[in-house]
Amino acid sequence: MPPTTPENFRERAEWAASRTLTRYLPHKVEREDRADGTILLRSGYGLPEYVRCTGDWLHRWADEAPYRLAVAERDGPGWRNVTYADLLRFVRRTASALLARGMGADDCIVIMSGNGVDHLILSLAAQYVGVPVVPLAEQYSLIPEAHARLTYVLDKVRPRMAFVDDAARYAKALVLPELQGVEMVAGRVAKVGRDLTPMADFLSHDLHPGLEAAHAAVGPDTLAKIMFTSGSSSDPKGVLTTHRMLCVNQAQMSAVMPYLSDAPPRITDWLPWNHVFGGSHNVNMMLAHGGTLHVDSGKPTGRGFAETLANRDAYPGTLAFNVPVGYAMIADRLQQDRALRHRLLKDLDLIFYAGASLPQDVWDRIERAMIEVRGGLPMMASSWGLTETAPACVMVYEPIGRSGVIGVPLPGVELKLIPDDDMRCEIRVRGPNVMPGYYQDPERTAKAFDEEGFFITGDAVRFVDPLDMNRGLIFDGRVSEDFKLETGTWVQAGNLRMNVLKSLAGLVQDVVICGHDRGEVGLFVFPPPGTATEDNTTRGAVTDDGLKARIEERLRQLNAGVTGSAKRITRAIILAEPPSVEGHEITDKGSLNINKILTRRADLLERLYDNEDPALIRV
Incomplete structure (x- = not known):
């Protein structure tokens, strides 16, 4: 070993x-x-x-290995399988449907649902003829409390078309005012109070006479995607992603x-x-x-x-x-x-x-x-x-x-x-x-x-x-994410967080380093799921004496090997509520939105620096 x-x-x-x-x-x-x-x-x-564009990959493998499986997804008890020959055929027919609607580089397609075969086909078809796609986190559409993020992007990009894989599952989002006048394409259609275009219509569409010319015009500088960042410190930013x-x-x-x-x-x-x-x-x-x-x-x-x-x-x-x-x-x-x-x-x-x-x-x-x-x-x-x-x-x-x-x-x-x-x-x-x-x-x-x-x-x-x-x-x-203590000492929060997670392995799910303009470095602790119960929770903090004692012991061991106030954790509080998707405390990447957590839980931040609070772990 x-x-x-x-x-x-x-x-x-x-x-x-x-x-x-x-x-x-x-x-x-x-x-x-x-x-x-x-x-x-x-x-x-x-x-x-x-290569010049993503479509070149499709043509290469449809020519060299047409019957090789390209992509598959669960479909009932079995799998829906698409070979490279099928993938190129579906992409070209779907791209033809976009051209038939007069869509081009000045338009965009918002994809509101998660990973899937139809999602991939529509994305590659749009890229094939130079129409940018905007893939969004599915929770923006599935969770009503997150609809503000969805409407922010819709207002920003003004799409010509939007897509979901299952209309019934996304029904609440499909009737948002910002989607009025936007063609809605669905892998599985349902009665949701608005018109829908079945994705199946795209997969069987006749080839457009301008398809070859439209594809030939796509080059390295053509916009392929607009990918919105998670917005951990501000509104999401749309990253212009080219074929190059x-x-x-x-x-x-x-x-x-x-x-x-x-x-x-x-x-x-x-x-x-x-x-x-x-x-x-x-x-x-x-x-x-x-x-x-x-x-x-x-x-x-x-x-x-x-x-x-x-x-x-x-x-x-x-x-x-x-x-x-x-x-x-x-x-x-x-x-x-x-x-x-x-x-x-x-x-x-x-x-x-x-x-x-x-x-x-x-x-x-x-x-x-x-x-x-x-x-x-x-x-x-x-x-x-x-x-x-x-x-x-x-x-x-x-x-x-x-x-x-x-x-x-x-x-x-x-x-x-x-x-x-x-x-x-x-x-x-x-x-x-x-x-x-x-x-x-x-x-x-x-x-x-x-x-x-x-x-x-x-x-x-x-x-x-x-x-x-x-x-x-x-x-x-x-x-x-770095900050200064009130003494002017810089705290390298990212590095310190990794050291803390290593020391508290098995006791915590994640942590947030606190202390901006404070006298000492403190810690928000997210415990493992199921830790917080009605019996051991008070005003949003976990008061489990056994868990508090184990965390305190580990933090003392961590502090024993360091010098300087910027690397010493002197206080901690265990949070009862896990990071909230609805409260935007988790980014699209799955990481913690530190600024949002500290703002949303300002009362707990004050309690972290209250030496009399019964939930406080003092190290």
Whole structure:
């Protein structure tokens, strides 16, 4: 088994490299140091050619592998299967229906429901003839309290068309005033108080005489999507996503991940398509390499995990994508079920996580299971990027043997690192996968780029080894989430949060670092589901003495190894209410909306700094 100390990077990396079964390239980084201390990093590998538009992928695989399964979804007791030949045929007929309505680059289609075959066909059809799509989080339409987000986007983009997979399920949203006069397309129609166009009409539409010319006019600069950010600190911003961004990003990853081209990848995935990780990174990885995508209708939640596990068990795949909580749930099941271990792991070339750092103990458990099943490891990797970067900019593509590393720049990407006194670096990025700007928002667009054209991400990183760039970078939180105590001392909230989560593993679901303009750093604690009960909850806080004592003990152990007020947690309070989707306390990416939590729970923030409050944990 690997060296037991995760921080012993070289030993763990060498151990992993000796056991990795997946074909890989070594990290290769070029560094430039400027007189002002700024560091520029570039890939040592060149950027390969990339296709003109997403439609080129469809034509290639419909020609080379017409009967290969492209995409599938659950359909009653079985699956609805679409081959590459079928996919191209459906896309061209649906694109013809759009042209018959006179739609073009000045129009857009809002997609209000989640992942599905019809969703994919309509998106690719719109891109095929240069009509941008706007994929939205399905909770905007399903949860009445979240309709404000939906109406904000509808008012912003003024769509010609909207789509849902099931009219009955989305009935309340379909009659919103903002959708009057908008053609509503539905995969399954129902009586909902307005006219609907069946998606089946699009799939059987006659080919339009202008189809070939419309497709030929689509190029790298054509707008493919408007992807709205989660709006964690302000109103959602519409990211202009071009065909170049989507196509070049797949070429960048193909250049350093040779196994993607060794055999068609197979993916079973739940990650939402309104988010860039699921909708651009994963879906396009399948399309670019002629792979197969099984749409997973489950999620790594209490209700959805059984479904996602059943789907992955039926179609394990060669590439696995998930968020850390999803891998933690899978690791638990792998530990319990030897047969399941073999079915899920036997063909994996890649285990990829994003969204947050994967706990090292989960990483280690998956490694042990892989060694048992295959006698070796797949590539175990992570990446970093944003909606504005299509998304991948930095990626792990060699064995590293530990969690928490986001990797090195991809070919064609240039990083600007601006160090502070603690050798933490603000990271900015420039490259062909970076957006041209925000939709109808010139002021925000201008503020998003520095004088050299680097996108200002607001994120921070550190070097794994400042003397060896090939060891990669570690994500170190959001610069915008940092704050000052009343003494003027800066608190690096993102880094501190990761340390706290590691210390409180098993006792908490998540935490929020508090203390802006206060004298001490405090903690909002979200406990595991089911912790808060009527008997142990008072005015929105959990008063369980046993849990409070365990958290206090762990925090004291954490504090024992640090100096300085910016790294010491002196108080905490356990919140009874979990993060609220309706209250916008969770972003579309599934991360916590820190500003909204602190604002919405201002009374609890005051109680956190009230030394007489009975719910307070004083450390």
